[in-house]
Amino acid sequence: xxxxVFGLGRPALPEEIAAWDLDVSPDGTGLPAGSxxxxxxxxxxxxxxxxxxxxxxxxxxxxxxxxxxxxxxxxKDPLKTVGSYWPYLSTAWDYVHRSMPFGDAQTLSxxxxxxxxxxxxxxxxxxxxxxxxxxxxxxxxxxPNADGxxxxxxxxxxxxxxxxxxxxxxxxxxxxITMRAMVLDVTPDEGDAAAEPAx
Amino acid sequence: MSESSPKNAPSRRQxxxxxxxxxAGAVAGGAAGATGPDPLITxxxxxxxxxxxxxxxxxxxxxxxxxxxxxxxxxxWLTADTISSINFTPIHALDxxxxxxxxxxxxxxxxxxxxxxxxxxxxxxxxVDQPLVFTYEDLERFxxxxxxxxxxxxxxxxMEWAGSQLNGAQFTHGMIHNMEYSGVPLRxxxxxxxxxxxxxxxxxxxxxxxxxxxxxxxxxxxxxxLVAFKANGEALRKEHGYxxxxxxxxxxxxxxxxxxxxxxxxxxxVESREETSKYTDTLADGTSRKWTWVMDAKSVVTSPxxxxxxxxxPGPLVITGLAxxxxxxxxxxxxxxxxxxxxxxxxxxxxxxxKALTRFYLDYxxxxxxxxxxxxxxxxxxxxxxxxxxxxxxRGENSIYHNNCIQTWWVKANGEAxxxxxx
Numbered sequence: 019x020x021x022x023v024f025g026l027g028r029p030a031l032p033e034e035i036a037a038w039d040l041d042v043s044p045d046g047t048g049l050p051a052g053s054x055x056x057x058x059x060x061x062x063x064x065x066x067x068x069x070x071x072x073x074x075x076x077x078x079x080x081x082x083x084x085x086x087x088x089x090x091x092x093x094k095d096p097l098k099t100v101g102s103y104w105p106y107l108s109t110a111w112d113y114v115h116r117s118m119p120f121g122d123a124q125t126l127s128x129x130x131x132x133x134x135x136x137x138x139x140x141x142x143x144x145x146x147x148x149x150x151x152x153x154x155x156x157x158x159x160x161x162p163n164a165d166g167x168x169x170x171x172x173x174x175x176x177x178x179x180x181x182x183x184x185x186x187x188x189x190x191x192x193x194x195i196t197m198r199a200m201v202l203d204v205t206p207d208e209g210d211a212a213a214e215p216a217x
Numbered sequence: 218m219s220e221s222s223p224k225n226a227p228s229r230r231q232x233x234x235x236x237x238x239x240x241a242g243a244v245a246g247g248a249a250g251a252t253g254p255d256p257l258i259t260x261x262x263x264x265x266x267x268x269x270x271x272x273x274x275x276x277x278x279x280x281x282x283x284x285x286x287x288x289x290x291x292x293x294w295l296t297a298d299t300i301s302s303i304n305f306t307p308i309h310a311l312d313x314x315x316x317x318x319x320x321x322x323x324x325x326x327x328x329x330x331x332x333x334x335x336x337x338x339x340x341x342x343x344x345v346d347q348p349l350v351f352t353y354e355d356l357e358r359f360x361x362x363x364x365x366x367x368x369x370x371x372x373x374x375x376m377e378w379a380g381s382q383l384n385g386a387q388f389t390h391g392m393i394h395n396m397e398y399s400g401v402p403l404r405x406x407x408x409x410x411x412x413x414x415x416x417x418x419x420x421x422x423x424x425x426x427x428x429x430x431x432x433x434x435x436x437x438x439x440x441x442x443l444v445a446f447k448a449n450g451e452a453l454r455k456e457h458g459y460x461x462x463x464x465x466x467x468x469x470x471x472x473x474x475x476x477x478x479x480x481x482x483x484x485x486x487v488e489s490r491e492e493t494s495k496y497t498d499t500l501a502d503g504t505s506r507k508w509t510w511v512m513d514a515k516s517v518v519t520s521p522x523x524x525x526x527x528x529x530x531p532g533p534l535v536i537t538g539l540a541x542x543x544x545x546x547x548x549x550x551x552x553x554x555x556x557x558x559x560x561x562x563x564x565x566x567x568x569x570x571x572k573a574l575t576r577f578y579l580d581y582x583x584x585x586x587x588x589x590x591x592x593x594x595x596x597x598x599x600x601x602x603x604x605x606x607x608x609x610x611x612r613g614e615n616s617i618y619h620n621n622c623i624q625t626w627w628v629k630a631n632g633e634a635x636x637x638x639x640x
């Protein structure tokens with residue numbers, strides 16, 4: 019690394035770094051010491067989270083569902099939750115700790131966060147009701163979709179989109195309209211316009 | 218919501234009124250000639266007799282009232298609330314390539330926060346020789362660059378994966394803006410702190426409650442990423458990250474972290490919520506792509522389009538639209554009026570530039586018959602914008618993000634246009 023070239027800025031103090039550097043990586047780096055039980059998590063969740071996410075993390079109205087959806091990822095309408103989709107538990111801890119509850123973020127202690135994450139795991143049937151999550155056993159939890167992700171492979175699987183000479187003439191024999199937005203009629207402020215009959 | 222007010226609604230009724238008025242105009246002003254003297258010419262108008270506003274009337278101006286439909290629009294049913302939500306740039310009504318900041322789309326995860334320059338701090342930490350804190354004033358003292366880039370939300374056109382849903386280019390393609398940014402290369406700030414040899418990634422996060430943390434490989438961070446504080450000549454708008462945002466050329470908008478507060482040099486990626494739960498693309502077999510950073514070549518005809526119908530009848534017609542690619546410059550755009558059976562090369566208003574919007578035109582003599590209007594972009598890497606069928610063949614219908622398919626507008630004989638899919 020080079021020596022400072024402009025000499026601008028000032029050294030960050032340890033307290034400042036500790037206040038802002040809260041991220042937790044998949045290997046557990048960044049997790050503070052602490053623990054929380056499913057039982058405590060259930061209570062905390064009921065107070066701070068259930069109004070949007072439901073008593074059992076099943077979601078209320080349009081708010082995100084945190085539990086359920088196992089085995090649906092290849093379905094027509096997959097249900098992607100912490101249990102069915104998220105590859106790493108670290109993400110759940112990190113995100114809840116820093117950005118939840120919505121509208122009152124950064125109010126949960128480390129122990130609160132362990133407890134709430136333990137309850138989310140329980141809601142997804144991934145741990146028993148007497149489970150206690152801590153920085154010690156954090157990596158022992160297996161996330162069902164941990165192997166469900168591949169690196170961006172567009173340049174291989176979509177290599178045929180790179181083409182020297184795209185068709186310019188006689189590219190299709192016929193063209194038919196197969197779907198129409200006016201039939202669905204969900205565009206805002208079109209409520210007074212009756213959908214037209216299909217052709 | 219204000220967006221729902223009838224004033225801003227391009228309703229079918231308004232369309233029909235407009236079409237009727239334009240029809241009358243066509244008779245008066247068309248090849249048939251005037252039926253009588255035009256009072257707008259023969260009678261002295263108010264604006265030609267009295268005076269207009271003084272120069273002190275508008276210290277900072279807004280568009281004239283007659284352009285009140287050229288505004289951001291919200292689609293209520295898309296998200297649970299308006300705080301973690303999206304709105305849409307009125308691309309159907311714009312021309313050229315620079316997006317006016319005041320109607321450039323917004324996407325927040327915990328709302329548009331208000332952060333004064335005096336309260337602004339940027340921290341560089343992690344695998345660096347010297348963790349640093351910068352004030353806003355510090356940032357303005359580093360050597361600066363100016364660059365024009367598009368910022369496209371990864372979810373732009375995402376509602377259209379399974380079919381034609383929203384009727385208008387603003388809604389199907391309006392999660393995008395294109396601005397001239399002034400700022401400091403992220404590389405400069407990282408070099409100021411001294412990146413250590415183990416550093417392979419940076420983790421960037423915002424000052425807002427959502428934080429929007431994302432991991433970026435060090436090569437990209439050291440290449441063309443900007444720490445920007447001006448856009449289109451003036452300070453960033455509050456809703457676009459005032460006073461400082463990240464500009465990540467060619468890459469999905471989610472990574473353009475607003476209200477940027479921290480850059481951490483790391484050995485590995487954080488795998489944050491915004492790169493695991495979100496901004497991962499599920500394929501038909503249930504596996505999902507992650508780190509799909511680049512936005513592929515894409516285009517859309519902005520006029521005619523459902524919100525910009527043809528009101529002037531047959532004859533000369535300007536077909537225009539936008540093309541862009543995260544893989545480089547746009548090298549060409551083809552336009553079809555028959556649903557992709559035949560294609561005509563469009564005219565680029567200016568040569569394409571790296572990872573920025575490009576305006577295209579096709580000057581067309583419309584005979585008044587129906588058209589199935591499409592555009593197809595090509596970029597410097599040789600990539601040709603695919604059809605939706607081609608994309609679905611590889612990805613299925615549940616990717617949510619990165620839908621860069623060819624769009625079709627069905628232009629009817631009366632000039633009205635509709636979002637459709639074709640075989």
